[in-house]
Amino acid sequence: MRDLIIIGGASAAQSAAIYAIRAGIEATVVADEYGGQINNTDKVENYLGIKSMGGPEMAEKFVEHMREYDVEEKKGLRATEVRKKDDETFEVELEDGEVLESRAVVIATGGHRRKLDVKGEEELTGKGVSYCAVCDGPLYQGEEVAVVGAGYAGTEAAAYLTDVVEKVHVINRSEGYSGEEITIKQVREAENVEHHENAQIKEIYGDPMVEGLKYEKDGEKTDLEVAGAFIEIGTVPNSGISDLVETDEGGYINVNPEMETRTEGLYAAGDVTDLGEQQLVVSAGQGCQAGLNAAEYVKEKKSES
């Protein structure tokens, strides 16, 4: 039986692992891949102590830091379920059928990009429809692209793309941008951004690659020719992994400030929780908290048995 299984491949998981191991227990990290959403981020400039760094590079730095410690890594495998075997034991099932047992679990599975759910989206994914401006933006140099969404993710994507492509069309279901004002200002001041507000996307079309999209505004349909469509309408928490937790209406796992879920010994941290801003430094802090509390719990259980 393992001490602690941490499910997740990004900052919350890695901070939890560091703190748990430093606190004297063993930790196993299960992740299908490392880095999470900062892999999709151009530059991170708000993680205290690191002025400016590319997202993937920072993701790597975090993994390297974790590897300073003797962590067991189960990489490349998604955990599919967390359940209880008995009072003292959690079971974590992996996608290949293997079942790991542990005294405690931290769920730090983050979120994934929300899909738009319109005609053409699925067929054209990877053929002009993208969920990662930073990954795929450079493919569209000299071309016009659309960013769908003007919330935090959409604004970040638009800001990034203004420097990369010929022209950015922001397609916004409502009005105005939201996000960090420093980024909003960047988008507003860019000369190659056109903002389409109150616009409902109806279809993305093209064969074999994206050629354009159709949206409706005030009852009128507009056809916009673009070579790429970046869907940036937020994230969905990866919380469907266990019935042992409660979630809010958005699917985020309810935790208290100690990062405890409703099940003793089961913790959650980072973007999958209903607590705090979805920011790297917040996730790292929550990971610390979850790792320390899980370690304390595990040590107590061990001393009892």
Add this chain to the structure above:
Amino acid sequence: MRDLIIIGGASAAQSAAIYAIRAGIEATVVADEYGGQINNTDKVENYLGIKSMGGPEMAEKFVEHMREYDVEEKKGLRATEVRKKDDETFEVELEDGEVLESRAVVIATGGHRRKLDVKGEEELTGKGVSYCAVCDGPLYQGEEVAVVGAGYAGTEAAAYLTDVVEKVHVINRSEGYSGEEITIKQVREAENVEHHENAQIKEIYGDPMVEGLKYEKDGEKTDLEVAGAFIEIGTVPNSGISDLVETDEGGYINVNPEMETRTEGLYAAGDVTDLGEQQLVVSAGQGCQAGLNAAEYVKEKKSES
């Protein structure tokens, strides 16, 4: 009238400043000095993304990061009081009598070392009595010193000093060490540590410098000759700055997970609060939260007026 005054010179304050300014408001940081308790820390190895760095160096990195943004710095001045002028306005009084006004305030004042409160302690402070092993430890090469306390701070200090001085006597009011197990192990495995448990310090003596201390154990007095005494019995929150907050019995400011105190527009973050572990990465996360929420509050108030 200023937008936001952030009181404090360490990670919570600096993270709050970065996030507030990025969110589009102005921020003034008031601090008597920068760095806070990591200035007293030998090596920081648990701040995700930075494998290992000296405390003072990391403190500098944090300040440099903050200075990437257009923050107003009131350095070298302690804030003595936070009060309300009227519904919309906070007043922050500085020790030179200047009064600053702002719409919102973040208290991120951290804590200071707890005093032992025994005979000789005050007279001999700076003459062998120290509250900072990292600062003063190197003065005692080849000598025997005492560390008073075996909690988190005491254990860290002892671990550091084992490599620096001839012999470390840990004087512990109770039994066992607490702290990160990785550090406890280091202390336990060191050959130059003697652990005096269940020992009550009665006096520190010497003229003009520390020559030793006296402690009582099971009714018996022991005289221990040491050249230095490091008092490491935890911290006291610097929360006496305002009547606008509630504190718990330890003096820590009550905040909710949004870092709000009981007064609208007044936030607290970091070690001065009753929330979360006293860890750098937790403070930085809380600073982010406080900075973002304060910025939102300020923007709302401005749009109303």
